[in-house]
Every structure is written in C-alpha cells, then in structure tokens.
Amino acid sequence: MPIPDTSRHTPASMDANPNIEKRASHCFGCGPANPQGLHLVFTTDTSNPDIPVATTQFQLDRLHEGPPGYIHGGIVATLLDEAMSKLNRPLNVLAMTRHMEIDYLHPVPLYQSLVLTSRHLSREGRKLFHRAEIQRPDGTVLARAKGLFIVIDARLLALAGLTQPES
Numbered sequence: 001m002p003i004p005d006t007s008r009h010t011p012a013s014m015d016a017n018p019n020i021e022k023r024a025s026h027c028f029g030c031g032p033a034n035p036q037g038l039h040l041v042f043t044t045d046t047s048n049p050d051i052p053v054a055t056t057q058f059q060l061d062r063l064h065e066g067p068p069g070y071i072h073g074g075i076v077a078t079l080l081d082e083a084m085s086k087l088n089r090p091l092n093v094l095a096m097t098r099h100m101e102i103d104y105l106h107p108v109p110l111y112q113s114l115v116l117t118s119r120h121l122s123r124e125g126r127k128l129f130h131r132a133e134i135q136r137p138d139g140t141v142l143a144r145a146k147g148l149f150i151v152i153d154a155r156l157l158a159l160a161g162l163t164q165p166e167s
C-alpha cells in the first residue's frame with residue numbers, strides 16, 4: 001500500500017492547531033490548500049440578499065475525465081453541489097447537502113471555459129432549496145441540479161471544534 005504524502009495533504013487531525021479556516025482550505029471544491037482540488041473561486045451576488053447568486057468560471061482537463069473528452073459525471077455533481085453550497089454563507093447559515101438531483105442534459109466538455117452558477121430558491125425552516133447549472137458561454141445549459149441543504153446548529157459545530165480555533 002503506498003505511503004500517503006503528508007507534505008501534500010495532512011489530515012486536519014494531524015495539524016498542530018486546526019481550525020475551521022484550515023479545514024475549509026482543503027475542501028475539494030474550493031480549498032486553495034488541496035493540491036488535488038478544483039480550486040473554484042466564486043463571486044456571490046447579494047444585491048437581493050434573500051436570493052443570493054454564486055458564479056464561477058472553470059475549465060478542467062483529463063484529470064477529471066469520464067467519457068473521452070468530457071468531465072466525469074461525479075465531478076459534474078461535485079461542481080453543482082459546490083456551487084449550491086456557496087449560497088449558505090450569504091444566507092448566514094451553516095448547512096450541508098441532504099439531497100440533490102441532477103439532469104445531465106449534455107456531456108460537459110474538458111478544455112473549455114464553462115460557467116457554473118447557483119441560485120437560492122426558497123427556505124422552509126431548516127430546509128434550503130437551491131439550484132445550480134453548468135453552461136457554455138453561449139448560455140447552453142449542460143447540466144442542472146436542485147439541492148436540499150439542511151441548516152446545521154452552529155453551536156454543535158463549535159463544540160466539535162469546527163467553527164473556531166481549537167485550544
């Protein structure tokens with residue numbers, strides 16, 4: 001069994017002083033410190049604070065290939081999930097994906113700049129309903145998702161040491 005290269009990826013539990021920023025910095029979708037991550041950087045439009053919209057452009061290569069020339073479907077799901085998760089902080093909540101459904105409308109190509117966007121739809125108590133799309137620059141929708149995110153009690157996360165520096 002290969003020995004993990006901990007200089008490239010150290011589990012948070014092995015960090016000397018892990019906190020939420022360090023842990024989030026390894027998020028596969030958006031963490032800058034994850035050498036194998038997607039490094040997505042979103043712009044969030046909160047001009048209507050009740051309906052935030054998150055957008056990024058991305059371009060992937062064969063590292064994430066599924067069908068020849070196209071992005072793996074699981075990575076497409078990751079992209080859509082990540083985009084929807086970016087709506088939670090503007091809504092001032094911590095939330096996790098409970099359910100999502102995806103329409104794979106067209107294969108999503110490698111080596112092309114694409115647009116990933118998400119929009120908050122509605123809220124019912126702890127349940128947040130979001131949607132996300134991957135589009136070509138001409139607006140053609142390649143994949144679309146609807147997601148249900150559940151608001152997590154921030155106090156429980158704090159007790160677990162996830163939202164503040166551990167002492």
Ligand SMILES: CCCCCCCCCC(=O)SCCNC(=O)CCNC(=O)[C@H](O)C(C)(C)COP(=O)(O)OP(=O)(O)OC[C@H]1O[C@@H](n2cnc3c(N)ncnc32)[C@H](O)[C@@H]1OP(=O)(O)O
Nearest residue numbers: 081082085094095096097098099125126127148150152157
């Ligand atoms: C610290 C946050 C960091 C966020 C990082 C974001 C990364 C990107 C986003 C992700 O990928 S998060 C990782 C993937 N998600 C997970 O690992 C979550 C795993 N699931 C859980 O931990 C729990 O299921 C969860 C905390 C989400 C919810 O558990 P709960 O026990 O608190 O909620 P519950 O199961 O009772 O469901 C809440 C409500 O949703 C409803 N519900 C559940 N599934 C549903 C469904 N499919 N359709 C409609 N409603 C549904 C359910 O009926 C209920 O309705 P009511 O409140 O009205 O009773």
